[in-house]
Amino acid sequence: MNLKILLINDKLHAGGAELALQNLSACLTARGHSLTLWARQGDRELLSRKYPPSVKYRRLPFWDGPCRRFSPKWFFYRSCRLLFEGFLLRLRKWDVVVAFKEGPSMRLAAKLRARKKFAWVHTDFKSLHWSAHSFHSPEDELACMRHFDKVICVSRAGAEGVIQTLGDPGNLCVRYNPLNVRAISASAAIVPEDCVRPLGRPLFVALGRLSAVKRYDMLMDICGALEKHFDFELWIVGGGEEEEALQAKLRSSGIKSVRLLGNRDNPYPYLAAADWFVSSSASESHPIALQEALVLGVPVIASFCPAVAETLDSRFGLVTGADSASLLAGLRRALLEPALAGECRANICRFYDKERLWEGRLREMYSLLEE
Numbered sequence: 344m345n346l347k348i349l350l351i352n353d354k355l356h357a358g359g360a361e362l363a364l365q366n367l368s369a370c371l372t373a374r375g376h377s378l379t380l381w382a383r384q385g386d387r388e389l390l391s392r393k394y395p396p397s398v399k400y401r402r403l404p405f406w407d408g409p410c411r412r413f414s415p416k417w418f419f420y421r422s423c424r425l426l427f428e429g430f431l432l433r434l435r436k437w438d439v440v441v442a443f444k445e446g447p448s449m450r451l452a453a454k455l456r457a458r459k460k461f462a463w464v465h466t467d468f469k470s471l472h473w474s475a476h477s478f479h480s481p482e483d484e485l486a487c488m489r490h491f492d493k494v495i496c497v498s499r500a501g502a503e504g505v506i507q508t509l510g511d512p513g514n515l516c517v518r519y520n521p522l523n524v525r526a527i528s529a530s531a532a533i534v535p536e537d538c539v540r541p542l543g544r545p546l547f548v549a550l551g552r553l554s555a556v557k558r559y560d561m562l563m564d565i566c567g568a569l570e571k572h573f574d575f576e577l578w579i580v581g582g583g584e585e586e587e588a589l590q591a592k593l594r595s596s597g598i599k600s601v602r603l604l605g606n607r608d609n610p611y612p613y614l615a616a617a618d619w620f621v622s623s624s625a626s627e628s629h630p631i632a633l634q635e636a637l638v639l640g641v642p643v644i645a646s647f648c649p650a651v652a653e654t655l656d657s658r659f660g661l662v663t664g665a666d667s668a669s670l671l672a673g674l675r676r677a678l679l680e681p682a683l684a685g686e687c688r689a690n691i692c693r694f695y696d697k698e699r700l701w702e703g704r705l706r707e708m709y710s711l712l713e714e
Contacts, residue, residue, distance in 0.1 A: 346376045346438040351448040354384035358552040359631030360465040363520040364443050365393050372397050446474035453490035462491045468508035470626035481509045488512035497629035500649035521704040524697045527638050531611035538612045545575040548617035550632040553583030562623040563601050565671045570600040573678045580613050582606030615639045618684050637695050642687030644673045658690040
Protein backbone atom coordinates (compact mmCIF):
# COMPACT_ATOMS: atom_id res chain seq x y z
CA MET A 344 0.00 0.00 0.00
CA ASN A 345 1.55 3.25 -1.20
CA LEU A 346 0.13 6.31 0.55
CA LYS A 347 0.56 9.92 -0.52
CA ILE A 348 1.48 11.61 2.76
CA LEU A 349 1.91 15.33 3.36
CA LEU A 350 3.96 16.39 6.39
CA ILE A 351 3.77 20.04 7.56
CA ASN A 352 6.17 21.62 10.04
CA ASP A 353 7.32 25.16 10.69
CA LYS A 354 11.02 24.32 10.12
CA LEU A 355 13.39 21.52 9.18
CA HIS A 356 16.04 22.18 11.83
CA ALA A 357 16.13 22.94 15.56
CA GLY A 358 15.07 20.52 18.25
CA GLY A 359 13.54 17.23 19.26
CA ALA A 360 10.39 17.56 17.14
CA GLU A 361 12.47 18.04 14.00
CA LEU A 362 14.64 15.02 14.85
CA ALA A 363 11.47 12.95 15.28
CA LEU A 364 10.25 14.24 11.89
CA GLN A 365 13.51 13.13 10.25
CA ASN A 366 13.19 9.65 11.78
CA LEU A 367 9.54 9.30 10.78
CA SER A 368 10.24 10.47 7.22
CA ALA A 369 13.01 7.91 6.78
CA CYS A 370 10.85 5.07 8.06
CA LEU A 371 7.75 5.97 6.01
CA THR A 372 9.72 6.24 2.76
CA ALA A 373 11.39 2.90 3.54
CA ARG A 374 7.90 1.39 3.72
CA GLY A 375 7.15 2.62 0.19
CA HIS A 376 5.06 5.72 0.91
CA SER A 377 5.35 8.94 -1.13
CA LEU A 378 6.20 11.88 1.14
CA THR A 379 5.90 15.60 0.57
CA LEU A 380 7.21 18.00 3.20
CA TRP A 381 6.07 21.60 3.61
CA ALA A 382 7.94 23.97 5.93
CA ARG A 383 8.47 27.67 6.48
CA GLN A 384 12.20 27.45 7.24
CA GLY A 385 14.84 25.12 5.85
CA ASP A 386 16.96 24.81 2.73
CA ARG A 387 17.54 22.00 0.28
CA GLU A 388 21.10 21.45 1.50
CA LEU A 389 19.73 20.59 4.94
CA LEU A 390 17.02 18.46 3.34
CA SER A 391 19.61 16.46 1.39
CA ARG A 392 21.63 15.75 4.56
CA LYS A 393 18.79 14.90 6.92
CA TYR A 394 15.97 13.46 4.79
CA PRO A 395 15.64 10.64 2.22
CA PRO A 396 16.22 11.81 -1.37
CA SER A 397 12.70 10.77 -2.43
CA VAL A 398 11.04 13.32 -0.10
CA LYS A 399 9.58 16.24 -2.06
CA TYR A 400 10.05 19.61 -0.39
CA ARG A 401 8.09 22.83 -0.72
CA ARG A 402 8.87 25.94 1.23
CA LEU A 403 5.64 27.59 2.31
CA PRO A 404 5.47 31.12 0.92
CA PHE A 405 3.01 32.56 3.44
CA TRP A 406 3.03 31.89 7.17
CA ASP A 407 2.54 33.68 10.45
CA GLY A 408 5.32 36.25 10.28
CA PRO A 409 6.93 38.66 12.73
CA CYS A 410 5.39 41.74 11.12
CA ARG A 411 3.24 44.10 13.17
CA ARG A 412 -0.48 43.30 13.22
CA PHE A 413 -2.61 45.47 10.87
CA SER A 414 0.49 46.93 9.19
CA PRO A 415 0.59 47.06 5.35
CA LYS A 416 2.94 44.08 5.35
CA TRP A 417 0.53 42.17 7.61
CA PHE A 418 -2.40 42.85 5.24
CA PHE A 419 -0.34 41.76 2.22
CA TYR A 420 0.79 38.47 3.78
CA ARG A 421 -2.62 37.76 5.22
CA SER A 422 -4.30 38.29 1.82
CA CYS A 423 -1.78 36.04 0.10
CA ARG A 424 -2.12 33.38 2.79
CA LEU A 425 -5.91 33.40 2.60
CA LEU A 426 -5.71 32.93 -1.18
CA PHE A 427 -3.12 30.19 -0.75
CA GLU A 428 -5.14 28.36 1.91
CA GLY A 429 -8.58 29.00 0.50
CA PHE A 430 -8.03 27.99 -3.11
CA LEU A 431 -4.66 26.57 -4.12
CA LEU A 432 -4.30 24.10 -1.24
CA ARG A 433 -7.74 22.59 -1.82
CA LEU A 434 -6.98 21.47 -5.35
CA ARG A 435 -5.20 18.28 -4.29
CA LYS A 436 -6.44 15.54 -2.02
CA TRP A 437 -3.93 13.55 0.01
CA ASP A 438 -4.24 10.10 1.55
CA VAL A 439 -2.80 11.36 4.84
CA VAL A 440 -2.02 14.88 6.07
CA VAL A 441 0.14 15.28 9.16
CA ALA A 442 0.61 18.55 11.05
CA PHE A 443 3.79 17.63 12.87
CA LYS A 444 3.63 20.53 15.29
CA GLU A 445 1.01 22.62 17.02
CA GLY A 446 0.30 26.18 15.89
CA PRO A 447 0.41 27.31 12.24
CA SER A 448 1.08 23.77 10.94
CA MET A 449 -2.07 22.52 12.63
CA ARG A 450 -4.18 25.44 11.47
CA LEU A 451 -3.06 24.95 7.87
CA ALA A 452 -3.50 21.15 7.86
CA ALA A 453 -7.05 21.46 9.19
CA LYS A 454 -8.05 23.18 5.92
CA LEU A 455 -6.65 20.55 3.55
CA ARG A 456 -8.45 17.69 1.84
CA ALA A 457 -7.33 14.23 2.95
CA ARG A 458 -8.69 10.78 3.69
CA LYS A 459 -7.14 11.01 7.15
CA LYS A 460 -5.59 13.85 9.11
CA PHE A 461 -3.35 13.78 12.17
CA ALA A 462 -1.81 16.50 14.31
CA TRP A 463 1.08 16.33 16.76
CA VAL A 464 1.49 18.35 19.95
CA HIS A 465 5.14 18.60 20.98
CA THR A 466 4.80 20.93 23.96
CA ASP A 467 3.21 21.08 27.40
CA PHE A 468 0.55 23.77 27.14
CA LYS A 469 0.48 24.27 30.91
CA SER A 470 3.94 25.83 30.88
CA LEU A 471 4.59 26.75 27.23
CA HIS A 472 1.48 27.48 25.16
CA TRP A 473 3.35 29.17 22.33
CA SER A 474 0.80 28.14 19.68
CA ALA A 475 -1.89 30.44 21.14
CA HIS A 476 -0.75 33.28 18.84
CA SER A 477 -1.94 31.28 15.81
CA PHE A 478 -5.58 31.24 16.90
CA HIS A 479 -8.18 33.84 17.85
CA SER A 480 -8.99 32.15 21.16
CA PRO A 481 -8.60 28.86 23.08
CA GLU A 482 -12.00 27.84 21.68
CA ASP A 483 -10.69 28.43 18.15
CA GLU A 484 -7.64 26.21 18.78
CA LEU A 485 -9.81 23.49 20.32
CA ALA A 486 -12.17 23.59 17.32
CA CYS A 487 -9.18 23.27 14.99
CA MET A 488 -8.03 20.12 16.81
CA ARG A 489 -11.43 18.53 16.18
CA HIS A 490 -10.76 18.58 12.41
CA PHE A 491 -8.24 15.74 12.88
CA ASP A 492 -8.79 12.00 13.24
CA LYS A 493 -6.27 12.01 16.07
CA VAL A 494 -4.27 14.64 17.92
CA ILE A 495 -1.10 12.89 19.03
CA CYS A 496 0.60 14.10 22.21
CA VAL A 497 4.15 12.91 22.82
CA SER A 498 3.63 12.32 26.55
CA ARG A 499 0.84 11.94 29.08
CA ALA A 500 1.90 15.29 30.51
CA GLY A 501 1.38 16.86 27.08
CA ALA A 502 -2.13 15.40 26.78
CA GLU A 503 -3.03 16.64 30.27
CA GLY A 504 -1.70 20.08 29.31
CA VAL A 505 -4.05 20.27 26.30
CA ILE A 506 -7.07 19.27 28.39
CA GLN A 507 -6.26 21.67 31.24
CA THR A 508 -5.52 24.61 28.92
CA LEU A 509 -8.09 24.21 26.12
CA GLY A 510 -10.44 21.41 27.10
CA ASP A 511 -10.73 17.88 25.70
CA PRO A 512 -11.12 17.75 21.89
CA GLY A 513 -12.16 14.08 22.20
CA ASN A 514 -9.48 12.72 19.84
CA LEU A 515 -6.28 12.84 21.93
CA CYS A 516 -3.88 9.92 22.13
CA VAL A 517 -0.33 9.51 23.43
CA ARG A 518 2.50 8.20 21.25
CA TYR A 519 6.13 8.60 22.31
CA ASN A 520 8.60 9.71 19.64
CA PRO A 521 10.76 6.85 18.31
CA LEU A 522 14.51 7.06 18.92
CA ASN A 523 16.90 5.35 16.53
CA VAL A 524 19.04 3.65 19.16
CA ARG A 525 21.50 2.03 16.74
CA ALA A 526 22.08 5.28 14.84
CA ILE A 527 22.70 7.19 18.09
CA SER A 528 25.22 4.61 19.31
CA ALA A 529 26.99 4.50 15.93
CA SER A 530 27.20 8.31 15.76
CA ALA A 531 28.61 8.49 19.30
CA ALA A 532 31.53 6.32 18.20
CA ILE A 533 32.63 8.96 15.62
CA VAL A 534 34.66 11.21 17.91
CA PRO A 535 35.91 14.58 16.56
CA GLU A 536 39.26 16.03 17.57
CA ASP A 537 37.80 18.68 19.88
CA CYS A 538 35.79 16.17 21.93
CA VAL A 539 38.37 15.67 24.68
CA ARG A 540 37.31 15.08 28.26
CA PRO A 541 38.91 17.29 30.92
CA LEU A 542 41.56 15.29 32.77
CA GLY A 543 40.67 14.41 36.34
CA ARG A 544 37.55 16.58 36.42
CA PRO A 545 33.86 15.63 36.31
CA LEU A 546 32.13 16.57 33.07
CA PHE A 547 28.51 17.70 32.82
CA VAL A 548 26.91 18.03 29.37
CA ALA A 549 23.71 19.88 28.42
CA LEU A 550 22.32 19.31 24.94
CA GLY A 551 19.49 21.15 23.25
CA ARG A 552 18.24 24.25 21.48
CA LEU A 553 19.51 27.47 23.04
CA SER A 554 16.15 29.00 23.93
CA ALA A 555 14.83 30.76 27.01
CA VAL A 556 12.75 27.78 28.17
CA LYS A 557 15.92 25.69 28.54
CA ARG A 558 17.21 28.14 31.18
CA TYR A 559 20.88 27.79 30.27
CA ASP A 560 21.53 31.22 31.77
CA MET A 561 20.40 29.81 35.13
CA LEU A 562 22.58 26.74 34.63
CA MET A 563 25.59 28.97 33.94
CA ASP A 564 24.94 30.89 37.18
CA ILE A 565 24.78 27.59 39.06
CA CYS A 566 28.15 26.59 37.61
CA GLY A 567 29.56 29.98 38.52
CA ALA A 568 28.60 29.36 42.14
CA LEU A 569 29.87 25.76 42.20
CA GLU A 570 33.22 26.44 40.55
CA LYS A 571 34.29 28.36 43.65
CA HIS A 572 34.36 25.04 45.54
CA PHE A 573 34.71 22.30 42.89
CA ASP A 574 36.80 21.62 39.79
CA PHE A 575 34.58 20.50 36.88
CA GLU A 576 33.38 21.43 33.38
CA LEU A 577 29.99 21.94 31.75
CA TRP A 578 29.65 21.65 27.97
CA ILE A 579 26.53 23.17 26.42
CA VAL A 580 25.94 21.71 22.94
CA GLY A 581 23.40 23.38 20.66
CA GLY A 582 22.48 26.52 18.79
CA GLY A 583 19.50 28.84 18.81
CA GLU A 584 18.13 32.28 19.43
CA GLU A 585 19.79 32.66 22.85
CA GLU A 586 23.31 31.85 21.63
CA GLU A 587 24.61 35.44 21.39
CA ALA A 588 23.16 36.38 24.78
CA LEU A 589 24.72 33.33 26.42
CA GLN A 590 28.10 34.04 24.80
CA ALA A 591 27.93 37.61 26.11
CA LYS A 592 26.99 36.40 29.59
CA LEU A 593 29.90 33.97 29.60
CA ARG A 594 32.34 36.75 28.66
CA SER A 595 31.01 39.27 31.16
CA SER A 596 30.56 36.91 34.12
CA GLY A 597 34.03 35.43 34.17
CA ILE A 598 32.62 31.91 34.59
CA LYS A 599 35.44 29.48 33.77
CA SER A 600 33.74 26.08 34.05
CA VAL A 601 31.32 26.47 31.11
CA ARG A 602 32.04 25.89 27.42
CA LEU A 603 29.49 26.81 24.74
CA LEU A 604 30.22 24.40 21.88
CA GLY A 605 27.55 25.63 19.48
CA ASN A 606 25.48 23.55 17.12
CA ARG A 607 26.94 20.19 16.03
CA ASP A 608 25.64 17.93 13.28
CA ASN A 609 26.70 15.00 15.46
CA PRO A 610 26.30 15.90 19.15
CA TYR A 611 26.46 12.32 20.41
CA PRO A 612 30.23 11.98 21.04
CA TYR A 613 30.03 15.00 23.36
CA LEU A 614 27.05 13.51 25.16
CA ALA A 615 28.72 10.09 25.46
CA ALA A 616 31.80 11.72 27.03
CA ALA A 617 29.78 13.07 29.97
CA ASP A 618 29.71 11.87 33.54
CA TRP A 619 26.25 13.43 33.81
CA PHE A 620 23.70 14.85 31.40
CA VAL A 621 22.03 17.97 32.81
CA SER A 622 18.59 19.33 31.92
CA SER A 623 17.66 22.74 33.34
CA SER A 624 14.54 23.13 31.19
CA ALA A 625 11.44 24.75 32.65
CA SER A 626 9.19 22.79 30.28
CA GLU A 627 9.44 19.61 28.21
CA SER A 628 6.82 17.65 26.36
CA HIS A 629 8.96 14.58 25.66
CA PRO A 630 12.63 15.09 26.60
CA ILE A 631 14.49 13.60 23.64
CA ALA A 632 18.02 14.58 24.75
CA LEU A 633 17.41 13.04 28.17
CA GLN A 634 16.52 9.72 26.53
CA GLU A 635 19.49 9.96 24.17
CA ALA A 636 21.72 10.28 27.23
CA LEU A 637 20.21 7.11 28.71
CA VAL A 638 20.69 5.28 25.39
CA LEU A 639 24.41 6.11 25.71
CA GLY A 640 24.49 5.02 29.35
CA VAL A 641 24.89 8.54 30.74
CA PRO A 642 23.07 9.29 34.03
CA VAL A 643 20.84 12.35 34.27
CA ILE A 644 20.30 15.33 36.56
CA ALA A 645 17.11 17.14 35.56
CA SER A 646 14.92 19.95 36.85
CA PHE A 647 11.40 18.81 37.54
CA CYS A 648 8.66 19.17 35.00
CA PRO A 649 5.84 16.64 34.49
CA ALA A 650 7.29 15.07 31.32
CA VAL A 651 10.71 14.61 32.96
CA ALA A 652 9.11 12.87 35.94
CA GLU A 653 7.19 10.67 33.48
CA THR A 654 10.37 9.75 31.58
CA LEU A 655 13.20 9.43 34.13
CA ASP A 656 13.34 6.42 36.45
CA SER A 657 14.90 7.41 39.79
CA ARG A 658 17.44 4.60 39.39
CA PHE A 659 18.93 6.39 36.38
CA GLY A 660 19.59 9.81 37.88
CA LEU A 661 18.26 12.70 39.92
CA VAL A 662 15.10 14.74 39.43
CA THR A 663 15.53 17.96 41.38
CA GLY A 664 13.05 20.71 42.15
CA ALA A 665 12.26 23.15 39.37
CA ASP A 666 14.05 26.07 41.04
CA SER A 667 17.69 27.10 40.77
CA ALA A 668 18.61 26.16 44.34
CA SER A 669 17.33 22.60 43.88
CA LEU A 670 19.24 22.07 40.64
CA LEU A 671 22.38 23.48 42.27
CA ALA A 672 21.92 20.98 45.11
CA GLY A 673 21.64 18.14 42.58
CA LEU A 674 24.87 19.07 40.82
CA ARG A 675 26.59 19.58 44.17
CA ARG A 676 25.55 16.10 45.29
CA ALA A 677 26.95 14.62 42.08
CA LEU A 678 30.27 16.38 42.73
CA LEU A 679 30.40 15.31 46.38
CA GLU A 680 29.43 11.68 45.63
CA PRO A 681 31.43 10.56 42.57
CA ALA A 682 30.33 6.94 43.07
CA LEU A 683 26.71 7.95 42.38
CA ALA A 684 27.35 8.27 38.63
CA GLY A 685 28.71 4.72 38.52
CA GLU A 686 25.68 3.37 40.37
CA CYS A 687 23.30 5.08 37.95
CA ARG A 688 25.30 3.84 34.93
CA ALA A 689 25.08 0.27 36.21
CA ASN A 690 21.32 0.62 36.66
CA ILE A 691 20.90 2.04 33.15
CA CYS A 692 22.89 -0.85 31.70
CA ARG A 693 20.87 -3.39 33.64
CA PHE A 694 17.33 -2.02 33.56
CA TYR A 695 16.90 0.51 30.73
CA ASP A 696 15.05 -1.07 27.81
CA LYS A 697 16.53 0.73 24.82
CA GLU A 698 15.02 -1.44 22.12
CA ARG A 699 11.44 -0.42 22.86
CA LEU A 700 12.38 3.18 21.98
CA TRP A 701 12.59 2.34 18.28
CA GLU A 702 10.80 -0.76 17.03
CA GLY A 703 7.96 -0.66 19.55
CA ARG A 704 7.21 3.01 19.07
CA LEU A 705 7.45 2.75 15.28
CA ARG A 706 4.84 0.00 15.26
CA GLU A 707 2.51 2.27 17.19
CA MET A 708 3.06 5.06 14.63
CA TYR A 709 2.41 2.75 11.68
CA SER A 710 -0.79 1.43 13.22
CA LEU A 711 -2.14 4.98 13.33
CA LEU A 712 -1.00 6.32 9.97
CA GLU A 713 -1.55 3.22 7.85
CA GLU A 714 -4.77 1.76 9.25
